[in-house]
Amino acid sequence: MIAIVLGTRPEIIKMSPIIRECEARNLDYFILHSGQHYSYEMDRAFFEDLELPEPKYNLDVGSGTHAGQTAKIMAGVEDVLIKESPDIVLVQGDTNTVIAGVLAAAKLHIRVGHIEAGLRSFDRTMPEEINRVVADHVSDYLFAPTETARQYLLAEGIEENKICVTGNTIVDAVLQNQELSKKKADILDTLGLAPREYVLVTAHRQENVDSPENLWNIAAGLEAVHREYSLPVIFPMHPRTRKMVERFAIPLDGISVMSPVGFLEFLQLESNARLVLTDSGGVQEEACILGVPCITLRSNTERPETIEVGANILAGTGASEILAFARQMLAQPKSWQNPYGDGIAGRMIVTICRGLSRGRKTSIKS
Ligand code: UD1
Ligand code: UDP
Known part of the structure; x- marks a missing residue:
């Protein structure tokens, strides 16, 4: 058993x-x-x-x-x-x-x-x-x-x-649910988003969101990306992050915050995003598998394979670094082998x- x-x-x-x-x-x-x-x-x-x-x-x-x-x-x-x-x-x-x-x-x-x-x-x-x-x-x-x-x-x-x-096993999960996500999820329509015309964000790491300074900087970096590219910034927010945003009164100008979404909806959001910004482990992997460039809002990662293939880059939590790495990732070629x-x-x-x-x-x- x-x-x-x-x-x-x-x-x-x-x-x-x-x-x-x-x-x-x-x-x-x-x-x-x-x-x-x-x-x-x-x-x-x-x-x-x-x-x-x-x-x-x-x-x-x-x-x-x-x-x-x-x-x-x-x-x-x-x-x-x-x-x-x-x-x-x-x-x-x-x-x-x-x-x-x-x-x-x-x-x-x-x-x-x-x-x-x-x-x-x-x-x-x-x-x-x-x-x-x-x-x-x-x-x-x-x-x-x-x-x-x-x-x-x-x-x-x-x-x-x-x-x-x-x-x-995330590759299995993505492959097993990608078609279903295309058929069943309609979150792009619901949010009025066009493919490649928005960026997707998640953040919930304790060391990022429980620190007012880091959380403030991440929000400022996201706002800078929003202003530079005039793209909607979609942020399905982990409950831990929601709690901290409220506790520290973090301004989220230009960022569309929503509750976490289901896996089929999230797969649809990820696979159609122009860019993903995240501190999640699984989201770094999925962006790499789905061929979407990723910026990791951390100074290290336990997913080095995503960086080696050119799918991901470490930006830390500084606002100006987030914008600079967004520029770099958006200018780079977007084809690589999935290492997982x-x-x-x-x-x-x-x-x-x-x-x-x-x-x-x-x-x-x-
Ligand atoms: C946990 C894991 C983290 C993983 C993440 C996945 C640990 C140490 N951390 O972090 O590695 O990446 O899950 O999402 O195991 N909360 C709710 N509803 C919930 C769950 C949490 O409101 O269903 C809120 C509570 O305020 C809670 C806070 O989120 O105090 C943090 O939850 P917790 O499970 O301690 O850690 P995560 O940040 O979710
Ligand atoms: N995810 C989801 N809905 C969301 C955000 C994330 O379904 O609104 C999924 C995402 O596809 C990935 C997983 O949650 O498979 C990642 O979980 P999380 O970021 O909470 O944890 P980590 O991978 O960092 O441990």
């Missing part, structure tokens, strides 16, 4: 190809939702859009401090794992749900597979970097999206036979997990 532990928007999206694969093969599995994300547009909207089955368990932990939230998830995951006794637990990414799931499972001697293993920003001030490092070192199986990620794991002394390069695989990561991971749960395999080396 496979236990799929998830809790936030990107985990639901990036686990969806795994869940679909388990359903298609009629495997014995269940979904355990931590409840880290709980607002309709951060949680349920994705189960509906992606037509995913209901989680068997939802811990409803909600928001909290890092330790408080992680502790609640650990205790809840432990109870469920003791009751269900799965053969393997799967987690995806770098959130507090991931680290809690990994620690709870490992201490019960249940094998854990970490999907999207080996990402490193080398910036330990990011809560996600701590989660990634611990999750990778405690997990039994590491599903690395790229060869670069595999090399980072090897450099940290992780055994080769625990690692398999699978590609990133060909959309079969979910199938590969589930095939490997089946072999592991039947006890046929111990090494997953690719």
